Amino acid sequence: MSDTHHQCEAFASDARYRALVMASCAILWEASADGEFTAEQPGWTAYTGQRFDQLSGWGWLDAIHPDDRERTAALWREALAGRTMYQVEHRVRGRDGCYRYLNGRAMPIMNADGVLVEWIGAHADIDERKRAEERLRLLDAMSQATRNADDPISVMAVTTRMLGQYLDVTRCPYADVEPDNDRFTIRHDWTAEGASSTVGVYSLELFGKRATADMHDGKTFCITNVDRELGESDGAAMFNAIACKAIICCPLVKDGRLVAMMAVHQDRPRNWTDREVALVEETAERSWAHIERIRATEALRDADRRKTEFLAILAHELRNPLAPIRSGLQLLRETHDKPATAARVRDMMERQVNQMVDLVNDLLDVARINRGNFELKLARVALADVVAIAVETTMPLIESSGHTLNIDLPAHETLLNVDATRLAQVIGNVLGNAAKYTPAGGHIDIVARQEGQSVRISVTDNGIGIPDDAAHAIFDMFAQVGTSTERAQGGLGIGLSLARRLMELHGGTIELAPRPGAIGSTFDIRLPLADVVVKDTPPAAMDGAGVPRRAFRVLVVDDNEDAADMLATLMEMNGHTTRVANDGAQALLIAKEFFPEVAFLDIGMPGMDGYQLSEALGRMPQLAGLVRIALTGWGDENARARSRDAGFDHHLLKPCTLVAVEALLQEIAQRQRATA
Structure with a gap:
């Protein structure tokens, strides 16, 4: 076969190879036998933007990510020395200035005599796969790093640090939203070196209508340029105040209520990629799931602890009346011929038995409510009558402590559709607590006011009050506020929990009212009115100055x-x-x-x-x-x-x-x- 025929076959084979590579790869390139670019590289130039004078020789390395450049050069030299296939995965800068992962391969081309004449290479885009692998590795690393964490703060600290460092952002905060669904508290934030922390309490409305709407709707809030995309009065002022020019914020909405948020902040405009947004969303989702598991475990431990404490308190509360009853029985046997002493003992035993009955009844009420077979006996009754029942029940305790009781009710008859006995039980429970936890000679006020179609009954005392860290838990079952002797006034810790359940059955509420800087406590009980009462606010034709009222x-x-x-x-x-x-x-x-x-x-x-x-x-x-x-x-x-x-x-x-x-x-x- 002639040399010409061999040359034609080699040429055709080489042409087919080049056509195949060009059809299947993003970038095709050629290098000399010594590994330098000595001719124009249209594919490389189209992708990287490098001109021939920039990529010639070994200049193409300038388009490789600085962190990958040394490794790339070493692998290329190794292939040149061994005349073996070259393969590398590295980040290459595109014409837009962004780096993407590419897979580079090159084969040595020999002539008929086995002499290396050139290298044929190609680069294929593998960025999606590499980014997905990186994301999975990061998420797995987060899971491993927080696996043994036993408190939410630790999870927040580790997660925000790893996410913030990976994305190279300015700040990564985590926040819980308060029950009013407007204020939120940033519990923890990771910050880059030199950046300020944003830990604190904020109003969501300050960050603008768009942020507020997206958060409440469960949508990720993403801004690439605060000054360009938001008006000064629509969040830009607040974002600028915390040095945030770009943000991704992911909400957690449960049962229709916004409960938490996780975000990343950048102190300069930044074009977030879809991958970055997805990573923040998945990180937030995993973090919340982990934190909720921790909180659920804590709740189980707390419930178990409370149950143990409850059993101990129950034993104590039952032993208290049993001890004088047993002593009273002994006295009755020994003083059967002393009527005055016997009468005094019987009175004491009756009080102690009544105390035990009250304890048992409270427990039975809670059990019936939990089983769903508790029924109210509703009737139209006057508020004043219900308050009178509650006062009559608790007056002995109030008087024995030397307290002053002031009652201020509406002048008109205020009718309620309630179970009078149960509502009196609720008011009496609050009054009893006020009497127990107020030092002798204190003041207790009952004030009722009509507010629209409802009535608010406030019970205020000047006692020892409730610590801020306990205020949120006082309505929980078996809750006990403090354990000091000044608070050890008896009770199972179910009274307020039972009161709340009874108010819910009535369609009302009972709340601990905030009293910043004031001593004592105020409990507000709210109930709907049976009738709209406006007897003491008749329409008047004249104002206070005798001028005819203006109708609008x-x-x-x-x-x-x-x-x-x-x-x-x-x-x-x-x-x-x-x-x-x-x-x-x-x-x-x-x-x-x-x-x-x-x-x-x-x-x-x-x-x-x-x-x-x-x-x-x-x-x-x-x-x-x-x-x-x-x-x-x-x-x-x-x-x-x-x-x-x-x-x-x-x-x-x-x-x-x-x-x-x-x-x-x-x-x-x-x-x-x-x-x-």
């Missing part, structure tokens, strides 16, 4: 239908004309036809909130002069400032009374008369 056209907007209807009804009784809407869209439609002069707007409405509705109403030319009043449970300066920014003229705290509403309306009327 009033729009009331609240997603709580009962609250909106009640406020509107009360204002109509004072001569105002009202319309009610339960969402923003409905309010705008009514406003176009009703032309309100005053609008009471609930802030916390789904969809269009009160702030957005206020701004929309302010843009309607036919409503010039409309007085907008915010209804909200937040009264701090930040909340008031936000109301002002949204165009509100007044900021009214919930729950608002008719007296406060009417006083504000007449104040508005006086100002309008003064400027007319």
Whole structure:
């Protein structure tokens, strides 16, 4: 066979090889026998952006990630020396400046005489596979590092550090959201060297509507450039205050409530990749699962500890009355001829037996409620009668301690649809605790006030109070506040738990009211009224200065239908004309036809909130002069400032009374008369 034929076959074979490589790989390249790039490399240039003068010789190494460059060069030299296949996995910088993992291979090409004439190489993109492997290794390393952690803080500390270092971010915080679903507490954050910590308590609203909405909806909040994507009043100011220019924040929503968040912060704009977002989400999910397992284990241990303590307390509480009863029986045998002594012993034994009966009854009540076969005997009763029953039951304890009891009830008859015995039991339980935990000669107040369609009964004492670290647990079963002798006043630790369950069955609540800086405790008991009572607030035609009252056209907007209807009804009784809407869209439609002069707007409405509705109403030319009043449970300066920014003229705290509403309306009327 001729040399020409051999050359043609070699050429055809080489052409087929090149065509195959070019069709199946991202980058094809050629190098001289000594391993240098001596000709143009179109594929390499298209990918990396390197010109020939930059990639020629060994210049192509400049496109390799600095951490991979030395290893790449060593493997290339080793292949050159041995004339063996070259294979490497490394990160290569693309034309966009981003590094991606590529798999590089090259084969030595020999001529017919076995002389090395060149190298044919190709690079294929393996970035997705490598990133997935890295992500799995990181997640596995996190699991291994936190496997033996027995407290949530340790899990947070390890996880945020490993995630923050891997992504090379400025900060990685973890936060728990408070039950009010607005405030959140950053328990721990990992920070890069020189970065400040953000540990503390924040209002979610300060971070803007978009962040708030995404968190409550369970969506990952992702911002690549705070200054470009967010307005100053929509979170940018707050993010800038903590030196955060880009963020990924993952929420944890359970049973429709936002309970926790994990985030990564960058102090400069950053284009997050889908892989990075997915990694933060998976890290957060795994961390939460681990933390919840730890907390569940802690809860089981705590329940077991409480049960053990309860059995010890139960034995103690039953032994206390049994001891004098046994002594009394002995006395009765020895003093059968002394009637006065026998009568005194019988009275004592009756008191002790009644104490035991009360303990057993409480236990039986708890058991029946837990089994679901507890029934209330509801009837229409007067609040004053129920309070009288509770006071009568606890008065001996109050008097024996030398306390002063003050009772302040509404002047009108306030009717409730309740089980009088059980409600008296709840009030009596709180009164009894106040008497037990207040030093001799203390003061106890019972104050009841009607608030809309409900009544609030407050029991306040000036006793030893409840520590902040115990306030959240006092309604738990078998809870005991402290173990010092000054608190050792008896009880099984089930009274408040039983009270809470009884209030829930009534459709009411019992809460420990916050009293910053004050001594003692206040418990608030809230119940719905059987009837709406407005006897002591009749409509009046004149204000306090003898000036005729001004009647307004009033729009009331609240997603709580009962609250909106009640406020509107009360204002109509004072001569105002009202319309009610339960969402923003409905309010705008009514406003176009009703032309309100005053609008009471609930802030916390789904969809269009009160702030957005206020701004929309302010843009309607036919409503010039409309007085907008915010209804909200937040009264701090930040909340008031936000109301002002949204165009509100007044900021009214919930729950608002008719007296406060009417006083504000007449104040508005006086100002309008003064400027007319």
